[in-house]
Amino acid sequence: MESQQQLQGPRRPARIGICGLGTVGSGTVNVMARNGEEIAARCGRPVEIVQIGARRDNPACDTSALNISREIFDVAANPDVDILVELIGGTTVARELVLTAIRNGKHIVTANKALIAEHGNELFAAAAKKGVTIAYEAAVAGGIPIIKSLREGLVGNRIEWLAGIINGTGNYILTEMREKGRTFDGALGQAQELGYAEADPTFDVEGIDAAHKLVIMASLSFAIPLAFDRVYTEGISGITSEDIRYADELGYRIKHLGIGRRTEQGVELRVHPTLIPESRLIANVNGVMNAILVNGDAVGPTLYYGAGAGDEATASAVIADIVDVARTLESAPDQRVPVSGVAEGGQNGGDVLPMDEVVTSYYLRISAHDKPGVMSQVARICSDQGISIEALIQHEPADGEALVPVVILTSRAKEGRLRDAVAEIEALDTVEGDVVRIRVEPLG
Numbered sequence: 466m467e468s469q470q471q472l473q474g475p476r477r478p479a480r481i482g483i484c485g486l487g488t489v490g491s492g493t494v495n496v497m498a499r500n501g502e503e504i505a506a507r508c509g510r511p512v513e514i515v516q517i518g519a520r521r522d523n524p525a526c527d528t529s530a531l532n533i534s535r536e537i538f539d540v541a542a543n544p545d546v547d548i549l550v551e552l553i554g555g556t557t558v559a560r561e562l563v564l565t566a567i568r569n570g571k572h573i574v575t576a577n578k579a580l581i582a583e584h585g586n587e588l589f590a591a592a593a594k595k596g597v598t599i600a601y602e603a604a605v606a607g608g609i610p611i612i613k614s615l616r617e618g619l620v621g622n623r624i625e626w627l628a629g630i631i632n633g634t635g636n637y638i639l640t641e642m643r644e645k646g647r648t649f650d651g652a653l654g655q656a657q658e659l660g661y662a663e664a665d666p667t668f669d670v671e672g673i674d675a676a677h678k679l680v681i682m683a684s685l686s687f688a689i690p691l692a693f694d695r696v697y698t699e700g701i702s703g704i705t706s707e708d709i710r711y712a713d714e715l716g717y718r719i720k721h722l723g724i725g726r727r728t729e730q731g732v733e734l735r736v737h738p739t740l741i742p743e744s745r746l747i748a749n750v751n752g753v754m755n756a757i758l759v760n761g762d763a764v765g766p767t768l769y770y771g772a773g774a775g776d777e778a779t780a781s782a783v784i785a786d787i788v789d790v791a792r793t794l795e796s797a798p799d800q801r802v803p804v805s806g807v808a809e810g811g812q813n814g815g816d817v818l819p820m821d822e823v824v825t826s827y828y829l830r831i832s833a834h835d836k837p838g839v840m841s842q843v844a845r846i847c848s849d850q851g852i853s854i855e856a857l858i859q860h861e862p863a864d865g866e867a868l869v870p871v872v873i874l875t876s877r878a879k880e881g882r883l884r885d886a887v888a889e890i891e892a893l894d895t896v897e898g899d900v901v902r903i904r905v906e907p908l909g
């Protein structure tokens with residue numbers, strides 16, 4: 466029997482317009498040119514780039530046969546474009562561009578996590594109203610199909626927690642510092658040269674980029690609205706090679722993690738440097754690689770690993786989205802996978818837990834004067850807050866040094882109580898300067 470498709474004849478090409486021809490834009494053009502035949506076969510129709518919006522050509526890709534406009538809004542207005550691929554970054558022009566394209570009935574593919582995390586609720590509502598879709602696989606963990614996994618592969622589960630290395634630049638810096646003894650600034654400069662960093666690299670090193678990605682994953686995992694302003698965010702700019710060394714000595718690696726967890730009291734949403742036992746797979750994810758552990762009640766722990774940034778790795782995710790959208794161009798909106806992971810009215814996963822209520826363990830590094838009694842004072846302060854000391858490193862002071870670094874691993878405690886204990890420790894006459902505090906997660 467002839468299929469409906471055979472009766473209708475070959476499907477017309479899916480027509481895409483790409484805005485932004487930087488790292489990801491050029492990677493997308495190159496991979497589409499190289500793998501065009503396979504992509505068309507998987508799509509069931511050719512995929513044509515009908516227009517590119519770019520301020521200037523990019524020598525990293527050949528666009529000589531393509532229609533380029535110097536004005537990106539031309540792409541949003543082009544009646545021949547079915548899918549607008551937003552790769553300019555930022556949240557101002559990109560928001561306007563996407564809203565205009567939606568108003569003009571275009572589907573959206575974007576790699577822009579800032580845009581989705583900060584304006585996704587508005588954009589998703591606009592898209593739903595117009596009956597178009599927004600796909601954003603490249604926005605989280607670059608080439609790793611984590612959005613697909615959360616939104617489709619794991620839908621049978623109640624997701625309990627997830628923890629991920631979701632910023633390639635930050636992981637590259639920490640790896641270079643630990644393995645090659647490089648300085649923070651030297652490693653960051655290299656990450657920028659390699660095209661991993663955001664236009665403003667403070668987004669990478671201060672955890673903002675990871676917070677963007679975490680809220681997107683958490684929204685899908687826990688059925689909550691995108692809540693970027695509720696994420697506790699701490700960067701890696703304060704991590705020293707000394708702390709990396711002490712962590713090693715204790716059997717841990719320091720990684721910059723985004724953590725989301727369902728608790729009875731609410732959903733934890735936090736980004737911060739974290740000590741992880743060195744035996745965990747995720748502790749050994751290095752360089753620009755990303756990895757996300759997702760724990761579902763039915764499937765148990767799952768781990769997703771791959772390149773979190775870079776031109777072609779990110780293009781891989783952009784093209785996966787283009788194919789997903791192109792396959793369903795003729796589908797009714799309610800037959801597509803919901804953009805936010807749940808059907809309308811289904812975002813009822815509860816509120817975000819205040820950081821003071823979060824329970825975890827801590828690494829503390831205290832600079833103490835080499836006098837008797839410091840340790841008993843610290844132990845008393847901790848014990849008064851219900852915190853016990855699980856491990857301790859205290860080396861002899863270096864020659865001529867008056868200060869001794871004391872490193873402690875604590876029991877699990879509420880963040881608020883730990884903060885009060887740290888304030889009391891810092892106020893001791895025998896302690897100098899701020900106490901370094903890094904959270905510890907067993908992840909098992």
Ligand SMILES: NC(=O)c1ccc[n+]([C@@H]2O[C@H](COP(=O)([O-])OP(=O)(O)OC[C@H]3O[C@@H](n4cnc5c(N)ncnc54)[C@H](O)[C@@H]3O)[C@@H](O)[C@H]2O)c1
Pocket residue numbers: 484485486487488489490518519520535537552553554555558576577578579603604607660661662663664773774775776779
């Ligand atoms: N680089 C990566 O590895 C990576 C990975 C995942 C996601 N992303 C995201 O992808 C997006 C693009 O990142 P990128 O690394 O390709 O950035 P990029 O800076 O290399 O490229 C952005 C391009 O957009 C152009 N552009 C910006 N505003 C424009 C405007 N108003 N009109 C015309 N052109 C404009 C810029 O000139 C530049 O060529 C960002 O949202 C970023 O967060 C990047």
Ligand SMILES: N[C@@H](CCO)C(=O)O
Pocket residue numbers: 604606607631632633634635661662663669674773774775
């Ligand atoms: N700057 C980001 C790009 C990928 O989202 C990173 O380093 O992870």
Ligand code: NA
Pocket residue numbers: 602603604605606607608609610611612782
């Ligand atoms: Na991805």
